Amino acid sequence: MRAVVFDGYGDGSVLQVRDVPVPDPGPGQVLVLVEASGVNYMDVYQRTGTYQVPLPFTLGSEGAGTVLRLGDGVEGLAAGDRVAWTGVPGSHAEQAVVPADRLVPVPDGIATAQAAAALLQGLTAHYLTHDSYPVRAGDTVLVHAAAGGVGRLLTRIVTHLGGRVVATAGSEEKREIARADGAVRAVAYEDALAAVRAVSEEGAAAVYDGVGKDTFDLSLQALRPRGTLVLFGAASGKVPPFDPLRLMQGSYWLTRPTLGHFIASRHELLERAQTLFGWMADGVVEVAVTGRYPIDEVRDAYAALEGRRTTGKLLIIP
Template structure:
């Protein structure tokens, strides 16, 4: 089968479109014919070696397709089932093996492309808005990169919960997309902390959702009201340098968390409950998903576009 493999960590040139042996499902695993694979910043971190993985490996951790084989000791998943997954390495391929316990049943009326475009980011947006900080009616919320795949989903979920969204974007075109998703106010990155204070009558926001990292972190802290929470869920612009926790005290007894999805879907019951919400909203039209498709062989271009901030919404590879 064809896959995108990494033999040595590095830039996008490290992505190799090559032939590899078909994987075989082991105990508790299923084989899936991949119809679509999601492209995420964690894939970039894996490719670069920021999150080290023994080489060679097949990249990608999110996808959707049809079960074509079942290993021993599998229950609840059968050949022919339509499933999606996230957090399973090896998804940039024509076939992938995933643990049956991580297989998420897909609604019949939901396309594979939409499923691959929404699962990882949709589940992330869900835990951020429903668990890390439970957005309440009237809350002021700052969403960075509001026109990106995560930002658009976060914006919509905050609005579903009755919050007010202040979004940051890099261009006027992206600002328009953020507003279409429901953002109440849209700001450029330059000077956003001061603008947030003005928009909130000097009080600041209740929560900041930051997947950008280094370039927005200080301004995000400055945008919070006393006892506000910073959810730093990513580092697209680079990692945040070490800092003195006393800053949190001085800025108003702030909270800071660096959450990750795996701890919010550790049990299958929680995984399926969050997925039911997200996929149900997508199927009903309550949650809109914007995506751009690339062929599997064009994974390098997809990574270049993602890292260059030339995209809006989610990128999906089609084998």
């Protein structure tokens, strides 16, 4: 079978598509025929060495497909079942071995590729809006990079929960997407503070910031007293060290969460996934797949993601 592998850290040129042996599922594992796998910034962090991984490494941590074979001790699944997963390395491949307790059944009415596109970003948007900062009706929330995959989901979910989204995006085309998703204001980054104050004089109850270095100072300035800055990504680079006394200016809360801690138990994984798939079925959220790349074009997919030329979700089709 073919898989996307890299032997050393670097830019997209280190990615190679290789023939590798078909893996065997061990006890508690399942072999899945991969229909689609998601393209995510987590993969970039692994490829560049920001997140250290054992080398050589098979890229991709999210996907969906059909069960082929069960390892010993696996119950509740059968060959032919449609399943999705996230947080499992080796997903940019024609077949993948996944722990059974990390698999989520894909319900009728949700296409397999849509499940692959939804899980990582959808579960992330769920815990951000329900745990990192639980959105309340009437809250003003600033969402950076609102036309991206997580940004679009955040805008729709915050609006569904009764909040008001001020969105930032890098072009008017992207800002129009944010408005269509429900943002009450969608502006360029340099206009974010004025837009937040126009919606709420005291500032934003929360800022959801997946951009990082370039927006960190702006995000702090946009908060109301006792507001929460949720830093969940670093698309522009890591935030440099800063003096925690800056938080005292408004008794701000700062958190840097990661998805793994919010789906650590199978119960929590299934509960969040069930809510997400229900939102998808009801039209509360839409997962916009804006690019499908054959596995041989994996470098192009990541070039588009890192160049911030995307307005939705990209998939690798093995």
